Amino acid sequence: MLENYYPLLVILSIAVFLGFLVVALGVLFGPRRPTARKGAPYESGMVPYGEGRRRISVRYYLIAVLFILFDIEIVFFLPWAVVLRQLGVEGLIGMFLFVGVLLVGFVYVWKKGALEWE
């Protein structure tokens, strides 16, 4: 059982070793001239201002939830499409029902105005 995973263990240890090796080489042989700017968390980014925690409009969460809804639809669609031939008509009907249920939710959200930004 577990010995099947032996190659994975080898890859994992090589990956960890290589990671350490590259960083160690940089530390050992690279020149080092630190400045305040270089020490900042995001060296090439914008200068940070204000607090990290800000209030975010609740609408983003709504969009996020809707995104997850349709994202999951894709998760179901992909394996379904692969085995559609074996599933036959039954599979086709099943998926139509599934999409129908999602569609009801979509119409509901639309009519409720959740997709309007203002």
Next chain:
Amino acid sequence: MNSDLLTILLPTLALTGWALLLLLVDLWIPREHKGITAVLAAAGLAAALGLTLSQGRLPAMTDSTVMVISDGYALFLDVLFLASGLAGVALAHEYLKRANIANGEYYALLLFSVAGMMLMAHAYNLILIFLALELLSIPLYILSGINRPRLESEESALKYFLLGAFSSGFVLYGTALIYGATARTDLPGIFAALQSAPVNPVIFILGAVLLLVGLAYKVSAVPFHMWTPDVYEGAPTPVTGFMAVAVKAAGFAVLGRILMAAFPTVGKDLTPILWALAALTMLVGNLAAITQKSIKRMLAYSSIAHAGYLLMALVPFSNRLVNSDVQASLLFYLVAYALTGLGAWAVVTALEKQNGDGLKLEDYAGLGKSHPWLALAMTVFMLSFTGIPLTLGFWGKFYLFRTAIEGGFTLLAVIGVVTSLISAYYYLRVLMYMYMRAGSPSVERAPWLQVTAVAAALAVVLISFIPNVLLNLAGNSLLLLP
């Protein structure tokens, strides 16, 4: 196509489809006319009830994938759930208008929840049981928060959601461990695996206990009851009534099915746990109810206490000799509790004010003079909760205690009787307020609530004269045993 599956689930599927349609149709119904949605929802429930009854007693069978089952047990519970759903519509319509939350979503969500309960009654596989549990719970998380601007309602929804998600986790973990031990998730498969294959007892019992814990959360058995008073108090009163009755019934339905269909051979491991749960639930529920000032909290603790009585019926589940009595007394008590509970919650809903006042015991003072019919109905419910003769609650408790004694758990029955006596204190206190204190309670004009209350009270009294009919009905609604 797996046609048995469709046949067995036809009423459930029809109800789900109707709920989806209702969700859409409601979008075009103006806010002043949400009564149309209520009527449509009631029509859907009634149609599903008609479909269930017309299917009658399908031969007890499972579909070819052993996902669902149809037997008398499921049929009996289907009828109970659909009737509770109808009561849920009757309780809500006027309340929603009064509280200014006349949303059509209430009805669609209620229908989804009832569909989940029906699926729960038919589920014969731990995976499907989990799905049914979610389908039943998720609409209720939303419903308990439907009174949104009110903080208590939001608090209730959040608490219910967190604890519900927690308990779902327990159920899933238990399912995983049971699958790990037996390599099966279908209940007859688990039963067969326990008898033939070598099963790792530690993993299996751990899984079974986790499953029990998850379901104990759902039926609010002590010590997993902490969420109940807060959630029940904060949720809109009709939702609370529906939760206290139907959700509890669904929880016990599936608990009974799992215990009797899959676990009868591990009775000696699980019975002590159930015994302790039942005893604790009866004691804590009844003792805590005594100190409550709000009638909603009092009824919440009373529903915990009644979960204890119902658990008592399940304690001798592994004893094949009393098996039919266990089922009959469980189903009988569920009906008695549903009628009494829905009626009592209807009265509470009728007295609640728009701003959420009118829920204290003092608000019931003088009800006997000003609204004799409502007070009489409430009297019947309180007596039935206590278990006084001439009410259905008496027979319910009588059969429960008899089952416990037949199963050899006399001490448990004694605890049941003693706690019933204790409970008389706080139930009869309501009567004292209604008849012996002066006051001028204001009752909302709500014909449907009063119809529900009076009809439930009549049923509680009238059926108590012919308990055998109901008991035979419950006793003939046999659970298919593997």
